[in-house]
Each structure stands twice: as structure tokens, then as C-alpha cells.
Amino acid sequence: MIAVILVGGFGTRLRPLTYTRPKQLLPLGNTTLIEYMIGRLAEQEFREIVLAVGYRPDTLKEVLGDGERLGVNIHYSLEEEPLGTAGPIRQAEDYLRGSGEFFVLNGDIVSDMNYQQILVHHRYHQAQASIALYRVDDPSRYGVVDITSEGQILAFIEKPPADTAPSNLINAGCYVLDESVLDHIPLGRKVSIERETFPLLCEKGRVYGWEHKGLWIDTGTPSSYLEANKEVLAASTNQSHRESPPTHHGPVRRMYIGPTSSRNVRYLRPYWKGKDTIIGNDCEIGPNVTLGRNVTIGAGTRIRDAVIFNCVEIGESVVLRNTVIGQGAKIGDKIRLEEFQLVGDGATIYPGAIVPPGARIDPGTDFR
Ligand code: GTP
Numbered sequence: 001m002i003a004v005i006l007v008g009g010f011g012t013r014l015r016p017l018t019y020t021r022p023k024q025l026l027p028l029g030n031t032t033l034i035e036y037m038i039g040r041l042a043e044q045e046f047r048e049i050v051l052a053v054g055y056r057p058d059t060l061k062e063v064l065g066d067g068e069r070l071g072v073n074i075h076y077s078l079e080e081e082p083l084g085t086a087g088p089i090r091q092a093e094d095y096l097r098g099s100g101e102f103f104v105l106n107g108d109i110v111s112d113m114n115y116q117q118i119l120v121h122h123r124y125h126q127a128q129a130s131i132a133l134y135r136v137d138d139p140s141r142y143g144v145v146d147i148t149s150e151g152q153i154l155a156f157i158e159k160p161p162a163d164t165a166p167s168n169l170i171n172a173g174c175y176v177l178d179e180s181v182l183d184h185i186p187l188g189r190k191v192s193i194e195r196e197t198f199p200l201l202c203e204k205g206r207v208y209g210w211e212h213k214g215l216w217i218d219t220g221t222p223s224s225y226l227e228a229n230k231e232v233l234a235a236s237t238n239q240s241h242r243e244s245p246p247t248h249h250g251p252v253r254r255m256y257i258g259p260t261s262s263r264n265v266r267y268l269r270p271y272w273k274g275k276d277t278i279i280g281n282d283c284e285i286g287p288n289v290t291l292g293r294n295v296t297i298g299a300g301t302r303i304r305d306a307v308i309f310n311c312v313e314i315g316e317s318v319v320l321r322n323t324v325i326g327q328g329a330k331i332g333d334k335i336r337l338e339e340f341q342l343v344g345d346g347a348t349i350y351p352g353a354i355v356p357p358g359a360r361i362d363p364g365t366d367f368r
Pocket of ligand 1: 053
């Protein structure tokens with residue numbers, strides 16, 4: 001089976017972290033979002049993966065290569081200009097023609113979806129398109145379906161105003177498409193699957209919905225990314241602080257010279273600690289913390305619900321919570337970041353600085 005994964009978005013809601021990498025290379029424990037997704041597909045017998053890339057494709061190729069390490073063959077379908085959420089599918093048609101049917105996945109979802117079940121459902125209904133659906137309390141931020149009791153989707157409404165949604169079942173970013181759908185996507189221009197292709201198919205063809213009831217997180221915002229980190233850490237069977245070679249992150253640029261064993265460090269699971277990361281005395285780490293490689297943490301620092309990329313230097317008596325610190329950043333002594341502040345790669349937060357809630361510190365900048 002073939003899956004197309006859409007990984008060409010700019011990830012603007014996760015800037016500044018996504019200025020230097022696509023969203024799909026954000027770490028989750030000892031893996032990255034895209035490796036997590038491909039790993040789940042490989043477990044479910046997918047062998048051919050088409051990555052629809054556009055934004056910083058070099059970084060994805062560097063990490064994923066031809067996919068052999070992950071047990072799949074990865075093909076890169078490159079967009080010169082962003083083609084939206086359907087345009088990339090048509091652009092990748094050379095890989096898809098002759099397959100009969102194929103999957104399309106948004107490249108920013110953490111879920112435990114059973115792809116076989118949706119495929120069985122798709123074939124049973126002889127659908128032209130099947131959309132995985134997820135039930136939410138407030139569907140107004142999403143694409144919502146009007147669906148019959150037999151599961152046929154009558155209409156697809158993107159971001160309906162509050163209280164006008166026909167159901168609370170939203171597009172979960174995973175579809176099975178019949179090859180014939182390719183003929184309904186114009187070639188060479190930006191096309192939205194939510195606003196153009198699905199409404200057209202609902203009018204003319206057989207579109208069915210399949211409700212996914214397990215884990216589902218759209219990792220597009222800082223809080224949902226941290227939530228995904230928490231879930232992936234919790235689900236991981238290896239939650240110890242044992243170090244192992246991480247599969248992600250950039251080159252290690254610095255060696256820390258310091259104590260090799262620290263006193264009185266409290267670890268709260270789940271957490272992940274990368275290789276060569278050194279934690280000072282009297283620190284508390286976790287729960288829900290990813291620490292990359294070659295991170296140094298000064299004495300008395302507390303970190304929970306946070307992702308710290310590689311080669312970050314954190315001072316003494318720092319408090320980090322609900323925050324993400326980019327690669328090579330430096331956080332001065334006694335800094336507190338607890339309200340979804342995002343620190344870009346290589347930025348420095350100087351001791352004494354007060355960083356406002358939700359602040360975004362650009363890569364390489366100094367914050368005093
Ligand atoms: P925001 O800018 O924060 O909205 O993030 P985003 O750019 O990732 O957009 P969004 O979350 O709506 O995208 C959903 C999925 O589609 C993500 O996996 C994106 O990488 C992907 N995507 C969005 N636009 C494009 C595009 O033009 N081309 C390709 N290939 N993928 C896209």
C-alpha cells in the first residue's frame with residue numbers, strides 16, 4: 001500500500017521553531033514527528049511512502065534518506081510552490097497511477113489509527129474517497145462533515161461558524177482515495193482538498209466517513225505539540241533515562257566538561273534524555289520532558305511538560321514548563337518560562353530577563 005504524506009507546510013503557528021526546520025522534524029521523545037508517523041505506517045505493512053515536500057526538503061532528506069532504516073521506500077515529490085492539500089496529490093500521480101487506491105495523510109498528526117480498518121470500510125462501501133473522522137467538542141476550527149447514519153458524507157464544511165456545524169465529526173487528516181480522484185484535482189496549481197476536492201466529490205461521488213476513536217492530536221500549535229510529546233513519551237515502552245543514540249537532531253557542536261554524576265536529581269516519568277546530556281545537582285526532570293543530546297542543565301533547575309532540543313545550555317535554578325527550547329539556545333540562571341514561550345535555535349535568554357507569556361524568541365537573537 002502507498003501513502004502520500006503532506007509535509008510541505010510552513011508550520012507558521014510553531015514559529016520560530018519552524019523557521020529552521022519543517023514541523024515534521026520536531027522531536028518527540030527519541031524520535032521526530034515524521035519518523036513516528038512513518039514508523040506506524042511501516043508497522044501496518046505500508047512499504048511505499050511519497051513525501052510531498054516543499055519547505056526545507058533538504059532537512060527531511062538528511063534525516064530520512066531513502067527510508068531503509070525505517071523499513072519503507074521513501075519517494076520525494078518536490079513542489080516549487082506550495083500546492084495546498086490536494087495539489088501535491090496530483091503532482092505525485094506518477095507514483096499513484098496503477099495503485100487502484102492509496103492513502104493520504106496530513107504530516108502533523110499523532111494518532112494510533114488502524115489504517116486497515118479504514119481500508120476495509122472504504123472497500124465495503126465501494127467509496128471513491130473515505131475520510132477518517134474524529135469527534136470533538138468544538139468543531140469550529142476544523143473541517144466538519146454532514147454525514148448520514150450509513151456513513152455517507154453529504155457535505156464537507158471547512159471551519160463552520162460556531163453553532164452551525166452539522167455534526168461534531170471533523171476531518172482527521174487521513175484519507176483513502178480511489179485512483180480516479182486524481183482526475184478531479186487540477187494539475188499545476190494550488191488546490192485545497194478541504195475546500196475544493198471534497199465538496200466536489202461529495203456532490204458527484206461516493207464519499208464515506210470512518211470514525212477513529214483512539215488517540216488523535218493535531219500537533220500544529222505549541223500546546224498540541226507538547227500534548228503530542230507527552231503522549232508519545234507515555235506510549236513509549238522505553239521510558240528510562242538510559243541514553244541511546246537518538247535518530248534525529250543535527251550535529252553535536254560542543255562537548256560539556258563537568259561532573260559525570262549528579263546528586264539528588266529527581267526524575268518523573270515519562271521523560272526522554274538524549275546521549276551526553278548532563279544534569280546538575282538537585283534538579284527535577286519530568287514528567288513529560290524530552291531532553292535532546294548534549295544538553296547541559298545547571299543545579300537546582302526544574303523542567304516539566306517541555307521539549308529541549310540538542311545542545312541547549314540551561315543555567316542554574318531555572319524553571320521550564322509548557323515551553324520549547326530550540327537547538328543550541330542558552331537559558332540564563334533563574335529564568336522562568338512557563339507559559340508557552342518558544343525559543344528559537346541559538347537564541348540566548350540572559351539572566352534577569354522576563355519573557356512574556358506566549359513570547360516567540362527568534363533564532364539567534366539575544367533576549368535581555
Ligand atoms: P500552519 O502554517 O501553522 O497552519 O501549519 P501548516 O503549514 O503545516 O498547515 P496545516 O497545519 O494546515 O497543514 C496540514 C498538513 O498539510 C501539514 O502536514 C502540512 O505540512 C501540509 N501542507 C500544508 N500546505 C501544504 C502544501 O502546500 N504542500 C504540501 N506538500 N503540504 C502542505
